[in-house]
Amino acid sequence: MSADLQMMANAIRVLSMDAVQAANSGHPGMPMGMADVATVLYSKYLKYDASAPKWPDRDRFVLSAGHGSMLAYSTLYLSGYAKPTIDDIRNFRQLHSPCAGHPENTELEGVESTTGPLGQGLAMAVGMAMAERHLNGQFGDDLVDHRTWVIAGDGCLMEGINHEAIGLAGHLRLGRLIVLWDDNRITIDGSTDLSTSEDVAARYVATGWHVESCDGHDFADISRAIDAALADDRPSLIACRTLIGKGSPNKQGTSATHGSPLGADEIAATRAELGWVYPPFEVPADILDAWRAAGQRGSAARDEWQKRFESSSSKDEFARRLSGAVDGNGAIRSYLDNLLANPAKVATRKASEMALEALTAALPELVGGSADLTGSNNTKTKSTLAMTRDDYSGRYVYYGIREFGMAAAMNGMALHGGIIPYGGTFMVFSDYCRNAIRLSAIQHQRVVYVMTHDSIGLGEDGPTHQPVEHLVSLRAMPNLLVLRPCDAVETAECWALALDRTDGPSLLALSRQNLPQLRSEAAKNRCARGAYRLRAAAAPRKVVLVATGSEVELATKVADALEAQGQGADVVSMPSWELFDAQDAAYRADLLPPDALIVSIEAGVTLGWQRYTGANGINIGIDSFGASAPAEALYDYFGFSVENIVSKIHSKLMV
């Protein structure tokens, strides 16, 4: 068997080096170094069926060291997934090839997550492992009983998020998570000795993990280490001692193989070294047969699972959860009716909690949490009990002071399926998890970010805690829906929009301070169009006040002052730029007519507002960092007062 395994592994090596050479771009070192480990994993341990990539009870595999993408593409092709084809691999890193530079979950069904930003693959795998145990807790072993595997490199382990991710995994004792560490002691700059002196194994043990090590080029030793990992109830790290670029006689073991093609000469030398006599992109039948057999290993298990599923009393609910079908607007209906009958003057973070009480009661797939700000983010509800190592069926995660780890874990849960994750922190700390938010957006995952304390309105905590540039910088991110509701009604509507959105993340920007309920009807979800006329001018319209979130109340007061002077002013609430931009031109022009003075009011930087107010409009905002003082004092100090705004409008109207 070992000889076969060797040739199977060499197939990965050769496909990888040839594809990188053809693209004249890419990373051959990792796939060649980890080919032996991957071959053992795919031919003996990983539970999968290449003919059914979406089988719900499959093991999940995450290539956290995403630059080694050819390892993923090679194993998927060899084991018989419908995609990628050998032509796709031939077109590695070319426009429209699913074999992108880094693995993209939207391109290939066998790619469980988009990786490349180091550390996040492993951190998403933690979320997948949490999802598996959680759904196991809810549906039992018959339907949910799989593992999560990761291949990670030194970079994944050095990144800060690694600490957060393994801390969470160790605390939750996620024994079905196994990380295969490509311990090659090489980074881009050279030897790991240049930058680290850490005892990685000891750190993992200190964090609640089981650690093994093995010779990453000895098939039996790899199996021994994996067997030991399977037998331990802690999450496991297996240090696979490897040579980067293994097989390349003159370059292996050096950073030269990391991120560049080997070159024609070295490729020829490698073929000789490996005894590989076949041309590029050709795998001999016997080796391909062995791989295809590996790809079918799971089919019997899948048949049995399918039988259990068909006869399960939970069949419909399990299928519904996995399908991701929800009706957010329906789920808030009766809550909204009650809100209209009993208006609430509350902070929108509190309004979010009120909406969540209704939503979490109706939707068991909602799994919440907070990065140690539960009472501030208002993310916990009566329906969401704690998820612990003793009871994974709970629906609330105490993520600890780990914003980045939380966001990545939420991505992992969403990718796993069956869960809609939401989690809270202070909005200023969106900076800490920003790239994970970006990965939610790139991966088209329904993750809901509950970002409270969304402006200088948080008051005394001062500039380090006051977001000013965050709203626009988040709006700039493609495929992220940013929602900043102005009252309890809009907050509920925004929650419904976030849940009904199936192809990307949403971010709720919520106030610390109390806000009056401005909406007295909710027949339809008015936030759905991104902006709407909350109040029409009484006197002939001179001004349109466009505001978001906590500043909509201020806009209504400015309108009052203007109307009292006979100057008509519309008030437009604009909870979402992205949704408004998607409306037709007539709707947009009706709200923001060219013959009125358009005034934006938002407690954030003014950058970006010019596209709504035009060059002749007025932008009320804060283009500096905030300060430490009570919220009312800050609003006044930074010019968010009726007097100041009316005065600016008067000056402009008189020009």
Added chain:
Amino acid sequence: MSADLQMMANAIRVLSMDAVQAANSGHPGMPMGMADVATVLYSKYLKYDASAPKWPDRDRFVLSAGHGSMLAYSTLYLSGYAKPTIDDIRNFRQLHSPCAGHPENTELEGVESTTGPLGQGLAMAVGMAMAERHLNGQFGDDLVDHRTWVIAGDGCLMEGINHEAIGLAGHLRLGRLIVLWDDNRITIDGSTDLSTSEDVAARYVATGWHVESCDGHDFADISRAIDAALADDRPSLIACRTLIGKGSPNKQGTSATHGSPLGADEIAATRAELGWVYPPFEVPADILDAWRAAGQRGSAARDEWQKRFESSSSKDEFARRLSGAVDGNGAIRSYLDNLLANPAKVATRKASEMALEALTAALPELVGGSADLTGSNNTKTKSTLAMTRDDYSGRYVYYGIREFGMAAAMNGMALHGGIIPYGGTFMVFSDYCRNAIRLSAIQHQRVVYVMTHDSIGLGEDGPTHQPVEHLVSLRAMPNLLVLRPCDAVETAECWALALDRTDGPSLLALSRQNLPQLRSEAAKNRCARGAYRLRAAAAPRKVVLVATGSEVELATKVADALEAQGQGADVVSMPSWELFDAQDAAYRADLLPPDALIVSIEAGVTLGWQRYTGANGINIGIDSFGASAPAEALYDYFGFSVENIVSKIHSKLMV
């Protein structure tokens, strides 16, 4: 002595709880819990002179758990710093009080760094400790011989950046760094058991640290632990076992003391418990005298240092380094002359290296580095040898795969003084260190971020590695100067601007791909005005093409095509929005005249450009994530082609 120490510590406790009560906002728990440790530190170990807060050889103290700001304000006031006064403390968290919600380095000389975003204080302290050893390596024990002390909480240790920071410190064996961990086992959500099961001490040992623990309320035991830390040549963590809110009889040891005032009743009970009979904001003379004596402990050492400094042969250079005085424009003069004589078609990341060769040779205070992308960021020069645990005098830091840790360490070096730090990573990973960039800006620190691979122009690595929203999201950050040069000349000019800027950070956005040299004169730094007319229209002007960085070349080609058809087109290069916005209206209107069609061209999101192009202009950009393909294919696919842009301009001109 212990009795005195107890009353000195109680003064911190009472000032802290009273100030929080007066503000009706703040965090009494940490100052009360760590009062005993802080008293030992300030009265026995910390080398400082309250009458000379800027003494260069003072120990640095960083309150990483910045929410406990009253601990800092109390110790500064008690030990006799000119500021804060007792009235400042009385006005804790009020507008214009230097006693802000979290400590701000710009408000009080005794506050070495702005803290609050958890984990970063400790990470900045690592940079301070690096700066100390580096300057010691350059100037010797006579001038530089101090320590860096940190008080950190559980949050600081759970954050991902902690892993990066302590990994760097352990690797560099920064034995003069001592972290006093407030081991109170309480976070905002409750017991640390809710979210972590880590053996913190074992993790630190695994990372190359020395670890002690002590009873944080036993003065002798605190001293014993600190003495052990002083004797060890590794960085030290001292786990100080404390009761959060110590002294509050009914609330100590609970999260109730963390972030809320104790309330009048509990404050009275605490006074009784502590035997403190004085009214709020009154410290009896004997206790104040004991504190003031502690604040003078270092004056003899300072006198001796001053004598050594005055007689040192390095006096002038040391003073110059500490003053931060440089002439960036002067330092690039001869390099620029050479560049004009021998134009270079290079990537701007390469042009940055060329400029750095000249700058690092001229300016020994430049200390560079990269987060494991040295060869890609082009940050290393002949003058910058590695900084290692065996030779701290080196000027290049192999930061490892630790972007956030790098950025925070650079903040620490800049705060320490005597160093101008610069460091590189891929621009997309500005996300990983974004909040540290924000802290550079808030703290007014001259840190230079070298962000390469700044658009889809990086090609095959694909969307996870291609910044699209990053330029605008960084421009949105107050007090950050974003510079995107278009060729080798502009790159040198931007470097000069970054170095000559003394009150804030700069960020260079640099291309992976080669760019022609567009500038043929450099008599004055044209980038200094943010934008300038690179080429004036030949035919009567119809169009102004405004571009940045790698798209300026494309703009010149579009202009060629338009001119060939008789349509005059200016080309404006706009390396910096911030600098352009600071110009007078006449200059701005001259460059972007209202009677021309303004067309922005930038390989990033179009959000924000409307303020330069107006509603009737054209914005050429990319409002989605990128893709994996060669750069040329991507530029064409996303519409960055002469044909597409000319066609859009024609359509608009015909309307």
